[in-house]
Amino acid sequence: MAAIKKEVLFLVIFFMLCPAARAFINPNFTPVDMVRQSEQVFILEFKSVDNDGKAVAVISKALKGKTEQKELVLDLMAGALAEDGKEFISRIKEGQKEAVIFIGTFKVENVGVEGAGDQAMGFLHFGNQYSPWRWVNFMKGKKEIWDMVKVENYLLGTWSGSTEMLIRAVDYIQSDPDAVMPFAVGAEWGDKAGLGKIKGRVTALAPVDLLDNGRADLFAASPDGDHIYRNNGKAFTEVTAKLGLSSSSTAFAWGDLNYDGRLDLASWNGKELNIFFQKKDGTFEKKNYPAGEALKDGCLALSVFDRGGQGKSVLLAGTGASPVFLLPQADGSLKAEPLAEGVFPGKDLGEGGNCLAADFDGDGITDIIQLFSKNSLFYKGKTGGAFDAPLTVNIETGKGRFAACTGDFDADGLPDIFIASEDKCRIWQNLGSVKFVELIKLSGEISYMWRPGGVDVAVGDINNDGRQDIFISYATLTTQLFFNRGFRSFGHARELNIDQALPASNEGQQAGCLLDYNGDGALDMAVVLNNGEFWLFPRKVEETALSITAALSLSGAYFGPLTFTAWKDKRCLGSWTVKAGEPGAFIGMPEAGPVTLKWLTPDGKPAEKEVIVKNGPVRVILNKDK
């Protein structure tokens, strides 16, 4: 009889708990609500479990509330769902330990069931950064044992990331009375603007600060002829011919390559390297550099590097082998210098060779990761511009064509990597100490909404909440934007879908990027569709949008890449990497106030700058003094 009554009570609790289950993307059920509404939040570490399902978990930390207890005893076989209980048991036995439990009191009244009254309930999240599992509901029964009631998949709408990120989220929520983890992107596009049609293939779309004034022009790279669009703050006009730019690029880089304070274009057209030097009048003058031996393995990508932070940029070419610095010689040739000494470890890397530059190990000095389909190479940067011999890291780009970018998705100050490939999308979480783990499956809605066939990616704060979001352009599908709810938990920004406004986007894009073209403090989006149409989607800004754009000036002491972190009081907002010639790193601000930017200058000195954002966007130059 008691058992039957208990069953009935379980069922009653089951129905009672259904309101809590109404959690899929509901404004009332974010992690912030969960923490605020819980009486206690504990980090648990499973110590033991027997075959009957009695598990003992040590309370390793009370994140909220107090307790005299040191342990909780849980009955994993108490509920009606034996299979789930068994799986729970096996995971504990396999060594999965960490969980977090949210405890509160649920009122069970007036339902005519014996034993009804105030019930202590717990929502336990049991998964780690490697192995997602699920939310489980527990009810405190007799003798202080917590009985498993049911697996609660609906709570994935509240949190579908890893346990360790959830713990960090709880810490954040507890420490900040204004903590926000949004359920919706909270942004929309204004009226789209067409910029015409681009003939030929477009391989990349990049914002460039051609005039070093913070206003982003757009560069569309094409092996059939590049294009430049000048930004007047309100609209774009194609000025390729006017500026005399006759480049055709399969790889390109912008930088001040002759140290005259103006941005130049290095362009690889598949056979040879041309540098287009910008003149005083803004037009370009082409100079050809026979690559010769320097690029005998081809050139997959170009970038510009201020080697040693001397304020002199050099070209860095990503090849199928070691990346090489390309140093122009007096006789007009190029001398190639390998990025690092030693033999190039070419085995087991697969296809690829593009480079990403950022301070990956958090020592303040820019490093380089050379990406390949199976494994990648990490070149640790040293003061003075040298690099250590490469280490193999387990970052894979996957099959086929890919696009990659860095972003700090969990705001721990270490850049992570996002890759969209022909086969899938990947988030490489930077764990520090040159360790990366692929965790897209534990990253919120993006874990099941990504699509294969990504052709271009960008990271930017599309809703001005200070977090780094992801933008993906696809070969055969419409674009996707994922907003970061915090701690690498992404929501799909449905409101920013463009398929209704631009049905042709369903046929795919060639390239896309994010930029604040009109200086209103909000990031806008530019896409080139497969049919060549070039469109701009400005963010709708009702009131003022607050942001900081941190940039390196061409007239400054060094040109980067430079990685800096942003801090609000004692909380790290994340890291960003900037280079001279780009409009800068965009940090959206949800509210006015001071933010401190911190970085290490190329000569190893710590630097910081407090920026107070009040009424609109603020532009900050990090390398002001020459």
Place this chain on the structure above:
Amino acid sequence: MELSAVLKISESSFSVVPILVGPLQALIALLPAIMIAIGSLLVSLFKPSTLKKLLHLLWAQKVAVIIIALVIWGGVHLFSLMGRGTVSKASAGTGKTEWSLFRGSLDRRGSVPGAEDPASGKVNWSFSHEGIKTFYSSPCVVGNRLYATSARYEFFKNIGAIYSIDADTGKLVWAYQAGYRATFSSPSVSGKYLVVGEGLHFTGDSRVFCIDIEQSEKKREGVKLWSFRTKNHVESSPCIADGRAYVGAGSDGLYCFALEPDKNGNAQLLWHVETKDYPDCESSPVCFEGKVYEALGIDGQALVCFDGATGKELWKVKTPYPVFGSPSISNNKIYIGMGYGDFVNNADAWAGNLRLKLEKEGKSPAEILKAVKEIKPIGEVWCIDLKTQAIAWKFTVGDTVLGSAAIDGDKIYFGSRDKNIYCISTDGKLLHKWNAHAPLVTSPSIGDKTVYIVSDTGQIWGLDKKTFAPVWDISLNSPTMSSPCVARGHVYIGTTSNGLVCVGQPGGEAEKTFWAGSLGGSGRSGWLDGSLLPLRGEYAWGYPGAPKDAEEKLALIRSPGAFLKGAFYIAANQGNVFGLAKLKSGEKTGTAPVKAWFAPAKNPVYLSAAANEDAVFFVDGRAADKNRALHCLDQKSGKELWQYGVGDGSGEFIITKEKLIIAATAKELACLDIKVPAVKKELWRSETGSVAGVPAFTADIVITAAVKAKVPELAALDLETGIKLWAKPLASAPKAGPVFTKGLIWVGGAAGIESYELLDGKQASSIKCGAVASPLVCNLERLACVTSGGEVVVVDTEKGKEIARITDQKAVGGYPPLLLEDMLLYGAKEAILAYDLKAQKSVQWAKIRASWPGIMTTPMIMVDSSVYFATDKEGFICLKPKTK
């Protein structure tokens, strides 16, 4: 000056339900008869023969007598009508004794006729109960009772209650709790029956309740007649008709109950139609001529007509989209709104969810694309002939229509998620459209001349029905899913985080015409407009802001701003430039103001200004400064009209409609006549001693707390002459001016707060709360101050007792808190805290740092839900409602 008059909180003269005729009106009607009777009695007592002669005369002149009697009767009746009109515009006209279905009537007007349309004013009161501030449902008004249901729907709580609330005061009459759960269902009332559902979407065993409101009224607690447990949620609102209650129960079909329980007190289920035939009965049914009409949502997508007695389906009209809105009926036509999306998820979210579902089912990309393409933002309103079931017309809009269409004669009003409110003719032609700039998911209310809508962000708009021009708007500072109820000259509506609110006043009542002085006058805390405190504040602007370069000096502002009719008056001292600045508010809340003028002064300005519609007043300098003066400026131009010398007094002053009282010297209080702004006219001076703060007022008495010949004393002066009426010694030197509230004078001193009788200054109570360090501030029920230890103390002025003491974080600067209805704001180190007086808990309302925006240098004022104060770094700053 009576605070109650100043605060505009109406006090009901009626407290019994239902009120149809007031005692005054009844008396007036009977008066002639009474007079005649008395007269006759007197005559008959003293001169019986005269009476006989009188009667003969009256009979002889009967025609004339009848005419005169009719004239008198007509005059009395007319007088009583006029009297009714002037007693209270807001309380007149009950007009309705029931609200038997969602929105109150077949045409879903959502209003009670008889009172003037609310068209001005702010929040009159807000209601919350035991920590529950969420009201998803739509309230209804019957008589002077407001009925509503609440929702506290959290991870560990699923609770709610059914309430009866005094519609005039916002006070709870009774509540029914007893395991009742959070809901979206709105109550329907007919006679003694109140019927309502419970449960939100996932509450799978929700009940339908019937409450006996007569018994509940008597016992002052909710008395249940019966309840019935369904197998799903009951978010639909019942329709009561023909002795029955009809209600949808989501995925458990449509139910019909008898209003009366069976002999055992259980619900009598008359009929029930199952979900398999009638899926998703979310909308609120309507009953007309014995038939019940219910709309079906997802998988149902239809309008169905049932026989009201048997539940037999009579006809069905299929729709292309789910119908969640409740049908409206007028002139044998039925109107329904439909589209993709619900109250929480828009069409895009639906499409995303559908895509996921189909992918999990293994559908091909082409199949998924085809299915998902259909789910897009679209909405329609249909008109269906009740007799023929023919679709008369369809009107298409940009997104779903979730609320009911409200019918007003030959016009139909409805809102859409596409952010527009539409007015179309009953033959389906667009007449007006107005963009509210935010989704409209609820039903409009139709007043006499105004149509009211509320956006999902909590902005209420009143639009002129003819022109569709906005005539009034107010922000609830909270999202809302509740539809407004217009009654008794107000709008009643639920919010998701600010409780149930009553807002607005009838027709164009003038706003406050003067700002009396520091923080709005004696006892005021800087909150005069009744606006709601938002959950959080964030920086909007600063004036003049931080210095732009090394040359520019910091602005030092030491007194709170004054606000009147869209302008702030700020005492600004920057370098060697001193004076008063007028800042005109930006167009929208939170946008930076524009300086209208600057009036210079010889000395720095340390005291707050006062203003009326014609003039602005301020005092410069301190006691030792030369050339100090009280300045009177033209309000529009800032031009100085006159100066009045201020000697060694504090210079603190206050204005009323016609007078200005100032501590002109260390010994004297002066009174000036300010009826004619251009004319400087001193009325009297009175030797009060050194007055602390500003005096308090009643209608004709000035009350001062002062130190005279080293003796602290409380004194009452005649306002017209300055003659001292009485003086009583005080136990200690007053820290600030006295305050008059609840019929008593309150003074803060070294030991605490004392209260005194107005008549003779006799001490009434003493509250030993510690040395008072700030001015006293009060509202109708409470008084607050800050002690020398930095603790905020709150006193119940009715009981004369301390009821709260905030100790977790100390108040800084000795500034009084901003005292609202049930909350107070105060500045602490590095934060502004909001203290809930009911829950007795503080939360951080806004972060402020010494580095930025700086340390508070003045107390706060609140205008239109934004908070203003000065800091040492930015000057005068605005914290607007934080929306993210």
